[in-house]
Amino acid sequence: xxRSPTLAELRRYAIARSLFKPLTLPAAIRxxxxxxxxxxxxxxxxxxxxLRMRVRDYRAGDLERRYERLGIExxxxxxxxxxxxxxLALLHPRTPRRPWDAATTGRAHEGLAFVQExxxxxxxxxxxxxxxxxxxxxxxxxxxxxxxxxxxxMHHHGWLRVCRRESGTRVYAPVVHPEQDADPAAxxxxxxxxxxxxxxxxxxxxxxxxxxxxxxLRYGAPHLAxxxxxxxxxxxxxxxxxxxxxxxxFWPVDENPxxxxxxxxxxxxxxxxxxxxxxxxxxFEMLWxxxxxxxxxxxxxxxxxxxxxxxxxxxxxVVGWANLRLERGRLRHELGFAASRPRDAEFQRALDEELAxxxxxxxxDTVPMASNRIA
Numbered sequence: 001x002x003r004s005p006t007l008a009e010l011r012r013y014a015i016a017r018s019l020f021k022p023l024t025l026p027a028a029i030r031x032x033x034x035x036x037x038x039x040x041x042x043x044x045x046x047x048x049x050x051l052r053m054r055v056r057d058y059r060a061g062d063l064e065r066r067y068e069r070l071g072i073e074x075x076x077x078x079x080x081x082x083x084x085x086x087x088l089a090l091l092h093p094r095t096p097r098r099p100w101d102a103a104t105t106g107r108a109h110e111g112l113a114f115v116q117e118x119x120x121x122x123x124x125x126x127x128x129x130x131x132x133x134x135x136x137x138x139x140x141x142x143x144x145x146x147x148x149x150x151x152x153x154m155h156h157h158g159w160l161r162v163c164r165r166e167s168g169t170r171v172y173a174p175v176v177h178p179e180q181d182a183d184p185a186a187x188x189x190x191x192x193x194x195x196x197x198x199x200x201x202x203x204x205x206x207x208x209x210x211x212x213x214x215x216x217l218r219y220g221a222p223h224l225a226x227x228x229x230x231x232x233x234x235x236x237x238x239x240x241x242x243x244x245x246x247x248x249x250f251w252p253v254d255e256n257p258x259x260x261x262x263x264x265x266x267x268x269x270x271x272x273x274x275x276x277x278x279x280x281x282x283x284f285e286m287l288w289x290x291x292x293x294x295x296x297x298x299x300x301x302x303x304x305x306x307x308x309x310x311x312x313x314x315x316x317x318v319v320g321w322a323n324l325r326l327e328r329g330r331l332r333h334e335l336g337f338a339a340s341r342p343r344d345a346e347f348q349r350a351l352d353e354e355l356a357x358x359x360x361x362x363x364x365d366t367v368p369m370a371s372n373r374i375a
Contacts, residue, residue, distance in 0.1 A: 004242035005257040010204050010249060011287045012316050016262040017203070017255070018276045019269065022056040025063070026070055029084060033197045035063070036081040036274045037074070039168075040296060042308035043326045043362060047082065049272035049310070052361045060362050064165050074155075074162040074170070078198060078216035079274075087197070090190045092158045092177035095223035104150070111150055112159055116174045120163055123148050123170070191227030192238070194220075196252075199239055201276055203251035209280045210235060210250055247286070268350040269313040270322055270358060278311045278318065288318045290338040305336055314347055324358070331359050 005013065020031065028051060029035060038046035044060040052058045063070075063082065072082050075091060083091070100108060107130070114129055115121050123145075130147040151172060154160045161175040180186065198213045199205060205213070214232040218225045231238065239250040240257075251257060271278050273294040278284050285291050292311055295303040309321035312335070320337035333355060335341070 003258065004244060005204075005249075007244055007287065008316075009258050009262070010244060012264055013251070013255075013257040013259075013262045014204055014283070014287060015264040015277055015313070015316055019053055019265065022054055022058075025051070025055045025058065025066060028054045029070065029072055029082065032276070033087070033201055034077045034081055034083050036079050036279070038274060040308060042296070043324050043331070046272045046274045048361075049270075050275050053269060058361065064168075068164050076156060076220040077194075078213050078220060080219075088177065089180065090194050091220050093179065093223075094156070094158045094177075094221065096157055097218060097222040100153075104153075107146075107150060108154055108157075108159065111147065111154060112174065115160060115172060120171060120173045122166060123151055123172075126151060187224060188227050188230070191221070191224045192231050194224065195228055195231040196238075199250060200252055202280060203255070204249045204257060204283075205251070205280070206283055206286065207235070207248040207250065209282050212282075264313075264316045266315045266350070268347065268354040270310040270324070270354055271313055271318075272310065273308070275311075277313065284311075284318070288338070292318070292321065306334065309336070312351075314342065314350065319347075326362070331355060331362065 022028070023031060032050075032054070035047050035050055040046070044052075047063055048058075048060040051063060052060070055062070071085050073085055073088060074081070075083050075088065077083055077087070077091070111126060111130065114126060118125070126147045127145040131145075151160065151170075155162065155170075155172065158177050159174065160172040162170045163173040164171050180190070194217060195214060198217065199210070202209070202213065211232055214228050217228050221228065235241065235250055236248075238253065240253045240255060241248055241250045242257075243249075273296075278292060281292060292309075293305055294309070295305055296308050300307070305321050306323035309323055311318045312320045312322050318338070319342060320335060322336075323334045325332050341347075
């Protein structure tokens with residue numbers, strides 16, 4: 001690269017490379033590598049919001065409806081979500097950070113035998129068969145059946161896979177992941193491939209954000225934590241990079257952030273809180289000069305942006321946020337702005353077009369509300 005990018009060029013690059021021209025659903029998932037999931041529907045789930053701008057004619061719920069035919073898996077990467085099956089060889093066999101005690105191991109073997117006998121099981125069946133396991137604290141408060149929690153853990157440990165969903169609930173099947181070469185060079189190569197996927201998804205990345213994401217990789221690949229840290233330490237020799245305004249930024253070595261082809265669409269886009277464009281809150285504030293907050297779990301009186309505020313991208317600027325809700329089948333919206341509402345008539349026209357696209361996106365979502373946690 002002839003010169004270092006400016007912050008404005010990094011901003012355009014971040015948007016244009018992530019919000020690529022819409023593809024088919026399988027192609028978009030391959031391009032992204034990972035789609036983060038979240039159970040809230042406000043008024044659509046995060047994975048649908050992420051895909052709707054990157055998949056041609058995408059409708060809310062398409063990912064769940066087509067899941068069994070897509071060659072993808074629900075699994076952990078840096079967060080929980082959807083990955084292509086070729087990533088499983090990088091993530092499994094997974095050695096959990098917190099091994100089970102003897103009693104939990106025994107219950108897990110009982111549960112696995114139950115699933116293997118039936119081939120495919122709904123958590124309800126397991127709860128009925130193992131009601132004597134009792135109840136445990138839920139993820140977000142309250143309680144849930146201990147067997148349901150154990151199924152989640154067995155999935156994370158690599159004993160089970162999610163074969164489909166029924167009314168939002170995960171349905172499980174047994175799985176055996178092939179053993180991987182334990183040679184140090186092979187382990188290092190897998191760690192490099194995983195960190196490469198992090199950089200490909202979230203670039204351009206400030207150095208502290210790369211370090212944080214590599215730390216999160218302990219969720220999906222705890223057995224490669226040491227090797228992943230080594231990749232991050234050697235990032236300058238592996239990735240494109242430059243120091244911009246005192247911060248080192250990284251991106252895939254074969255990309256050029258200053259290329260004139262990185263031109264964001266001039267329309268308005270309502271982004272998911274976990275969209276790759278805005279996921280990194282540190283980068284968000286560096287690129288757009290204000291702090292976006294996800295406040296769904298903040299008590300209502302303390303919220304400043306709303307329950308599920310969607311960043312509003314207009315061209316290359318994130319100008320504010322929107323809260324959407326469905327009332328009697330009609331989409332309602334409330335807007336907030338980082339500074340002041342754009343007075344340009346073109347903004348209102350672009351916003352109206354985006355809201356119309358959003359209504360079409362929601363129109364065919366017939367999948368019932370999730371009855372258990374997706375992430």
